[in-house]
Amino acid sequence: MTETDIIKKAKNGDHDALTELVSSYSERIYNLALRILRNREDAEDVLQETFLTVLQKLDTFDGRSNFFTWLYRIATNASLMKLRKKKLVFTELPDSPRHPEEKFVDWSQDPSLNIQNKEVKKIIDESISQLSEIYRTVFILRDIENLSIKDTSKILNITEENVKIRLRRARLFLREKISDYYEGSEVAA
Amino acid sequence: MKSPLHQDVYKQICDFMGEDLDAPACKEVAEHLENCPNCKVVLDTVRKTVTICRENEKKEAIPPDVKNRLYKVLKL
Numbered sequence: 295m296t297e298t299d300i301i302k303k304a305k306n307g308d309h310d311a312l313t314e315l316v317s318s319y320s321e322r323i324y325n326l327a328l329r330i331l332r333n334r335e336d337a338e339d340v341l342q343e344t345f346l347t348v349l350q351k352l353d354t355f356d357g358r359s360n361f362f363t364w365l366y367r368i369a370t371n372a373s374l375m376k377l378r379k380k381k382l383v384f385t386e387l388p389d390s391p392r393h394p395e396e397k398f399v400d401w402s403q404d405p406s407l408n409i410q411n412k413e414v415k416k417i418i419d420e421s422i423s424q425l426s427e428i429y430r431t432v433f434i435l436r437d438i439e440n441l442s443i444k445d446t447s448k449i450l451n452i453t454e455e456n457v458k459i460r461l462r463r464a465r466l467f468l469r470e471k472i473s474d475y476y477e478g479s480e481v482a483a
Numbered sequence: 484m485k486s487p488l489h490q491d492v493y494k495q496i497c498d499f500m501g502e503d504l505d506a507p508a509c510k511e512v513a514e515h516l517e518n519c520p521n522c523k524v525v526l527d528t529v530r531k532t533v534t535i536c537r538e539n540e541k542k543e544a545i546p547p548d549v550k551n552r553l554y555k556v557l558k559l
Contacts, residue, residue: 402527
């Protein structure tokens with residue numbers, strides 16, 4: 295049975311079809327929410343909210359967009375609502391590296407920079423948490439979930455150009471955070 | 484062809500990192516990188532950043548109690 299058939303059955307209230315949809319996508323939705331919100335309880339809330347919305351609005355899904363894109367949009371919006379309620383304060387990100395006149399240190403080939411290194415893992419977790427929602431969602435959808443620029447723009451309802459701008463700033467911000475750590479630890483070593 | 488400035492290279496990072504390699508701007512960036520080690524370091528370290536972040540964000544299985552509560556809420 296194709297996904298279109300399953301969705302059709304689910305729209306008619308078929309219990310098994312609904313279970314199949316939830317079973318197929320719940321892990322991806324849970325992980326998406328966890329990556330955006332960085333908190334397991336919040337991710338569980340978003341998981342439940344997302345599928346409750348799906349059950350309520352499945353009859354409005356007209357099949358013009360991909361079901362996965364539609365579902366991700368619901369989950370991303372639910373995650374964003376939760377993130378906004380926390381009222382965290384974030385700073386705007388620049389378009390280029392700080393101090394571009396300096397010679398940059400190349401740590402791209404250093405094998406010690408991996409997440410088995412607890413300090414590196416901590417830096418990554420903290421740095422992603424410091425990204426404001428508009429940068430974090432783009433970075434998670436494009437670079438972590440590996441979605442295309444096009445799908446990311448559809449899910450977030452922003453232009454592809456805007457996706458690229460946010461993605462560039464998020465990538466450069468995270469790069470600088472790792473650079474700061476690397477250069478600090480290098481000096482200390 | 485006029486070589487792009489460093490700032491322009493940073494602006495093309497997304498396209499250069501696999502989105503639209505055939506775009507004329509990407510070809511200019513490629514030429515610039517051959518002659519600008521500093522910009523090459525930025526690009527290489529951005530790539531490494533994405534790789535490390537991907538490793539960090541490994542997929543987790545849904546805990547059984549979370550799954551049970553989901554099915555209960557959905558009455559499935």
